[in-house]
Amino acid sequence: MEKDTQHLEQLAEIRDIMNKSTRFLSLSGLSGVVAGIAALGGAWAAHEYLSSRVFVNYLYNGTQAEVIQFLALDAFLVLIVAIGFGSLFTIRKAKKNGQRMFNKMGIRMLVNLGIPLATGGAFGLIVMYHGGYFLLPSIMLVFYGLALINASKYTLEDIRYLGYCEIVLGLLSAWFIGYGLLFWAIGFGVLHIVYGTIMHFKYDRA
Amino acid sequence: MKNIIAHLDKAFESRVRLGIMSMLMVNDSVDFKTIKETLDVSDGNLASHLAALEKKEYIIVTKQFIGKKPNTSYSLSKEGRLAFKKHLQALEDLIGK
Numbered sequence: 001m002e003k004d005t006q007h008l009e010q011l012a013e014i015r016d017i018m019n020k021s022t023r024f025l026s027l028s029g030l031s032g033v034v035a036g037i038a039a040l041g042g043a044w045a046a047h048e049y050l051s052s053r054v055f056v057n058y059l060y061n062g063t064q065a066e067v068i069q070f071l072a073l074d075a076f077l078v079l080i081v082a083i084g085f086g087s088l089f090t091i092r093k094a095k096k097n098g099q100r101m102f103n104k105m106g107i108r109m110l111v112n113l114g115i116p117l118a119t120g121g122a123f124g125l126i127v128m129y130h131g132g133y134f135l136l137p138s139i140m141l142v143f144y145g146l147a148l149i150n151a152s153k154y155t156l157e158d159i160r161y162l163g164y165c166e167i168v169l170g171l172l173s174a175w176f177i178g179y180g181l182l183f184w185a186i187g188f189g190v191l192h193i194v195y196g197t198i199m200h201f202k203y204d205r206a
Numbered sequence: 207m208k209n210i211i212a213h214l215d216k217a218f219e220s221r222v223r224l225g226i227m228s229m230l231m232v233n234d235s236v237d238f239k240t241i242k243e244t245l246d247v248s249d250g251n252l253a254s255h256l257a258a259l260e261k262k263e264y265i266i267v268t269k270q271f272i273g274k275k276p277n278t279s280y281s282l283s284k285e286g287r288l289a290f291k292k293h294l295q296a297l298e299d300l301i302g303k
Contacts, residue, residue, distance in 0.1 A: 004300070004301060007297050007300050007301050008301055010224060010297060011294070011297055011298065011301070013221070013224065013225075013228075014224055014225075014228045014294070017224075017225050017228040017229060017244065017245070018228050018229070018231060018232045020244060021228070021229040021232060021233060021236070021240075021244050022232045022233065098246065100243070103240070103243065104240055
């Protein structure tokens with residue numbers, strides 16, 4: 001009987017090592033929650049700004065550059081807060097697990113996340129150049145979803161489902177033009193908070 | 207009962223060797239440093255286990271230079287993969303009893 005548990009332990013350890021040596025498992029749920037809150041804050045700021053500007057916008061076309069400037073700054077701040085806190089929580093969790101952030105698995109995950117993301121970013125800028133601002137939220141959501149699905153092979157598999165949701169939202173957003181900000185807030189805000197909370201209770205507290 | 211235990215490979219009796227084989231099963235090739243960090247063992251300890259597995263021709267050792275630094279990486283030989291699969295099967299059979 002004692003032998004049995006010993007073999008069972010060995011098998012469990014083998015599975016654990018196989019997982020650990022192919023996937024980056026230290027992704028923190030809390031970083032998802034913070035990213036979501038930052039996104040909601042950013043979306044709220046954009047909403048307030050735009051609704052105060054709509055009237056003026058009709059009068060002067062010249063304000064358009066100003067609006068874009070504000071939105072770019074807003075998005076940039078959200079990104080900084082999300083990446084900053086995301087890295088902080090993830091590095092902390094990696095340390096606890098005795099894993100480094102930039103080990104082979106971490107880098108592999110980041111590269112696979114980065115390729116669709118960079119493609120989407122470039123594509124978004126080109127679309128913007130042609131004046132297709134209304135498609136931006138949709139492009140961001142769809143490419144972010146693809147990036148998550150691509151990276152899910154190298155980290156917690158659960159982010160694949162978050163990826164599916166982002167793609168569906170992105171496509172819906174492309175259909176219902178005019179609700180871009182709302183879809184964006186749901187995709188990057190609400191979904192991140194929900195996903196992050198689930199991950200936190202599923203993995204971090206164990 | 208004795209028959210089943212006979213299927214367990216003596217070469218995989220240590221925890222470190224099981225760890226090495228597990229890593230190599232799921233990666234094409236892994237370097238020394240990565241194995242060391244994942245399994246959390248000392249240089250000497252790991253080197254001796256790797257040497258033992260190499261002697262049995264379960265793993266293939268590739269030495270190369272990355273820039274000026276020597277880099278040794280390991281991958282599984284056909285025999286090694288087969289032997290480890292058998293060992294895993296034997297473990298599972300034992301638990302199934």
